[in-house]
Amino acid sequence: MSKILCIALFFVFAAYGQQERIAIMNTVDDLDSIRFSDLSYLTDKLRDIAGRVLPKNRYGIMTQQSIVDRLGSQERAAKECKEASCLADLGRKISADYIAQGHIGRFSGKLTIKVELYSVKSGNLLGSFTGDSKNLENLLYVLEKESPKLFESMLEVPLLVDTANNFGIFEVKPAYLDSIGGNSKWNLTINDKSYPLGAIKLSPGHYAVRLSHGCYENVDFNTNITRGSSEVFDMARLIKLKKAGLVLSAERDGEPVNEPVFVNGKLVGETPVSGSVSLCSKIEMDGKVVNVKLEHNKKVEYTHKMRKKFGILEVKPVYLDGMGKDSQWDLAINGESYPLGEIELSPGNYAAKLSHECYESMNFNVSIDDGGRKFIDMAKYMKPKRADLVLNAVRGEPVLLDGELVFSGKPVSEPVFVNGKLIGETPFSGSVPLCSKIEIDDETVNVKLVQDEKVTYTHNMLVREYDDKYDSKIYQPEMAEGIRSFVLALALDMAGVAFFGYGISKNVEANKMHDKYRSISSYSQWDIDSAWNKVDDAKKARNVSYVLGSILLATGIGVHIWF
Amino acid sequence: MGAAMRRLALFWALLALLAVFSFAKNSEKLPLPKELRAAKLPWFALDMKDGDGTYNSVINNDKLKEMVKQKKGKRVIFAFFATWCIPCREGLKLMSEKAEELKNRGILVVLINVGESDYVKVDSWVKGYAGEDWLLGFDKFSNLPENFGLAKQGVEMPLPATLVLDSNLRPLMLIGQEGGDYPQILWSKL
Numbered sequence: 068m069s070k071i072l073c074i075a076l077f078f079v080f081a082a083y084g085q086q087e088r089i090a091i092m093n094t095v096d097d098l099d100s101i102r103f104s105d106l107s108y109l110t111d112k113l114r115d116i117a118g119r120v121l122p123k124n125r126y127g128i129m130t131q132q133s134i135v136d137r138l139g140s141q142e143r144a145a146k147e148c149k150e151a152s153c154l155a156d157l158g159r160k161i162s163a164d165y166i167a168q169g170h171i172g173r174f175s176g177k178l179t180i181k182v183e184l185y186s187v188k189s190g191n192l193l194g195s196f197t198g199d200s201k202n203l204e205n206l207l208y209v210l211e212k213e214s215p216k217l218f219e220s221m222l223e224v225p226l227l228v229d230t231a232n233n234f235g236i237f238e239v240k241p242a243y244l245d246s247i248g249g250n251s252k253w254n255l256t257i258n259d260k261s262y263p264l265g266a267i268k269l270s271p272g273h274y275a276v277r278l279s280h281g282c283y284e285n286v287d288f289n290t291n292i293t294r295g296s297s298e299v300f301d302m303a304r305l306i307k308l309k310k311a312g313l314v315l316s317a318e319r320d321g322e323p324v325n326e327p328v329f330v331n332g333k334l335v336g337e338t339p340v341s342g343s344v345s346l347c348s349k350i351e352m353d354g355k356v357v358n359v360k361l362e363h364n365k366k367v368e369y370t371h372k373m374r375k376k377f378g379i380l381e382v383k384p385v386y387l388d389g390m391g392k393d394s395q396w397d398l399a400i401n402g403e404s405y406p407l408g409e410i411e412l413s414p415g416n417y418a419a420k421l422s423h424e425c426y427e428s429m430n431f432n433v434s435i436d437d438g439g440r441k442f443i444d445m446a447k448y449m450k451p452k453r454a455d456l457v458l459n460a461v462r463g464e465p466v467l468l469d470g471e472l473v474f475s476g477k478p479v480s481e482p483v484f485v486n487g488k489l490i491g492e493t494p495f496s497g498s499v500p501l502c503s504k505i506e507i508d509d510e511t512v513n514v515k516l517v518q519d520e521k522v523t524y525t526h527n528m529l530v531r532e533y534d535d536k537y538d539s540k541i542y543q544p545e546m547a548e549g550i551r552s553f554v555l556a557l558a559l560d561m562a563g564v565a566f567f568g569y570g571i572s573k574n575v576e577a578n579k580m581h582d583k584y585r586s587i588s589s590y591s592q593w594d595i596d597s598a599w600n601k602v603d604d605a606k607k608a609r610n611v612s613y614v615l616g617s618i619l620l621a622t623g624i625g626v627h628i629w630f
Numbered sequence: 631m632g633a634a635m636r637r638l639a640l641f642w643a644l645l646a647l648l649a650v651f652s653f654a655k656n657s658e659k660l661p662l663p664k665e666l667r668a669a670k671l672p673w674f675a676l677d678m679k680d681g682d683g684t685y686n687s688v689i690n691n692d693k694l695k696e697m698v699k700q701k702k703g704k705r706v707i708f709a710f711f712a713t714w715c716i717p718c719r720e721g722l723k724l725m726s727e728k729a730e731e732l733k734n735r736g737i738l739v740v741l742i743n744v745g746e747s748d749y750v751k752v753d754s755w756v757k758g759y760a761g762e763d764w765l766l767g768f769d770k771f772s773n774l775p776e777n778f779g780l781a782k783q784g785v786e787m788p789l790p791a792t793l794v795l796d797s798n799l800r801p802l803m804l805i806g807q808e809g810g811d812y813p814q815i816l817w818s819k820l
Binding site: 127162 | 662667669684685691770771796797
């Protein structure tokens with residue numbers, strides 16, 4: 068009984084251990100139709116529905132952290148979610164078994180949603196749904212209705228979905244006059260309770276509605292909601308802009324100037340100018356927005372101070388493989404020295420020269436415009452100064468020799484890294500960048516390189532704890548196969564010759580024994596048998612030695628030939 | 631044949647046997663693909679077993695680096711295997727016999743199962759071959775070999791394969807079929 072229980076428990080745990088993973092990626096909105104927080108809510112909703120529909124013993128919903136751990140960083144996760152043209156490929160990268168993602172788009176002025184679910188292993192689309200609505204609220208309704216069916220497609224038994232509703236829809240569409248105040252939203256209160264704009268589900272009844280906005284006067288009205296009704300309120304016909312008085316003048320470098328003034332993109336005159344403007348008007352001069360604080364139904368006097376004319380030359384230090392320091396750069400513009408960074412220059416043409424200890428000098432011609440910005444992309448032209456290096460490594464320890472401390476050791480083969488990249492082993496010979504970081508194994512090599520010259524350097528490394536202990540086991544790839552096979556072949560040859568020699572000596576011994584046997588004078592049968600046995604033993608030893616000698620010698624010759 | 635003669639024959643036979651074994655080929659050293667010759671190891675993330683018996687833990691570059699730092703490891707070995715791969719079994723056996731020495735030398739072993747999705751089966755299979763402190767990672771979609779340039783997309787990775795990295799996870803050596811010098815070759819660069 069207990070055995071059956073154990074087996075049952077094993078299968079239960081095995082089933083949990085082998086949960087299939089479903090990844091629900093962040094919903095994407097390529098056209099930036101809705102806010103990021105709304106997108107996140109849609110993703111959370113999808114995860115929530117998947118968690119409710121799918122049995123927990125068979126399916127695990129991957130957390131955002133788990134997805135980030137597998138992709139490397141939050142930024143990469145966000146990027147992958149947008150760029151992955153094929154969701155199944157993304158699923159592979161994060162070791163998911165299933166992957167789903169929602170996409171928000173626009174069609175004919177409406178918001179659209181598309182959710183797709185893929186099997187990662189097969190790359191097949193298991194299911195998808197699409198929906199559209201004029202507002203986000205109804206889009207959420209579509210998602211809540213359709214996504215349980217989508218996740219059910221992963222199961223054999225579909226679940227029932229409750230679609231009952233008992234409400235009316237009241238929708239307020241935002242409107243703006245001349246696009247004024249479009250960057251901030253209308254506030255909507257219904258019976259003194261705040262709501263976001265869009266379609267709102269309301270229980271049947273009477274409601275007092277107020278719309279308020281920093282740039283417009285308040286709009287108040289009442290509405291009646293019935294079950295299943297759908298009312299859309301058009302605010303455009305009721306809204307009025309708040310107004311303010313403005314007296315505007317301009318100065319450049321402390322001197323009054325006549326500059327054209329634009330209000331909401333329309334030319335209204337030259338400074339000094341006065342008149343009535345809407346509270347949230349966009350006032351522009353000299354291509355720049357004038358940040359004047361206007362107050363509703365009040366007159367404001369404002370002088371706009373304009374900057375002198377200049378452009379910016381941006382020179383940012385760049386390093387190849389991290390070689391060099393900021394302090395080593397020398398920037399000269401028309402022969403005059405400047406620090407690297409953003410440099411203000413009067414409009415005109417300039418000759419710039421960049422020099423550095425680690426890089427070849429670079430020359431540029433730049434043209435600076437008023438208000439313009441030029442960037443010198445030095446990375447495109449940088450060439451590191453180089454030097455030739457012959458690098459050896461010796462492993463040993465310091466010893467006292469004639470009263471002087473000297474390093475004693477033997478040459479070793481160790482990996483050589485230049486700026487973190489493996490480029491070979493000691494002994495190493497080659498060209499390296501002048502300011503490169505050179506490492507042997509884990510140790511930095513402090514060799515002083517000279518541009519376009521050959522430097523030979525031996526790096527001393529201390530013997531480590533385990534070197535003695537495992538010395539005999541250290542693999543010696545440097546011991547050429549040829550030498551080893553030659554030594555082996557020689558050993559085989561010598562063994563073969565030794566056998567032959569031994570065989571010859573046994574042959575001589577057998578002949579002698581045979582002579583003795585023939586000249587035996589005793590008539591004792593024991594003496595005769597004994598003498599013959601000696602002859603026989605010597606012959607057998609000779610034969611075995613010849614055979615073994617031949618085999619060993621042939622093998623040795625074979626090794627000579629083949630290796 | 632006399633007793634002395636028999637002893638001599640036995641000695642030479644053993645000598646010959648030794649000579650034949652010394653002919654065993656060395657391990658197959660493979661060139662590092664260009665993805666592994668960069669200063670930074672390409673990104674990887676492997677599934678791992680966690681405390682509650684599920685396989686939702688992850689080991690990636692950052693976590694492994696941290697682990698090597700904590701254990702003061704000198705080298706890391708990525709031993710790629712699959713349960714169907716017979717030569718992999720031999721290699722793992724050889725390595726598990728040297729588990730103690732690997733530990734003493736500060737070598738962190740990560741066994742990486744490639745292309746198999748039945749984690750429970752792989753987990754129980756590997757128990758016979760793994761050292762105590764060894765990590766076991768799963769890569770059911772072969773993402774790691776593809777990112778490392780060890781396999782082309784959609785093509786099965788050639789096994790066995792062992793990648794030796796230094797403590798900063800910089801690749802040092804790639805080994806294919808193990809030879810007579812295995813596993814000593816794993817720490818030949820120490």
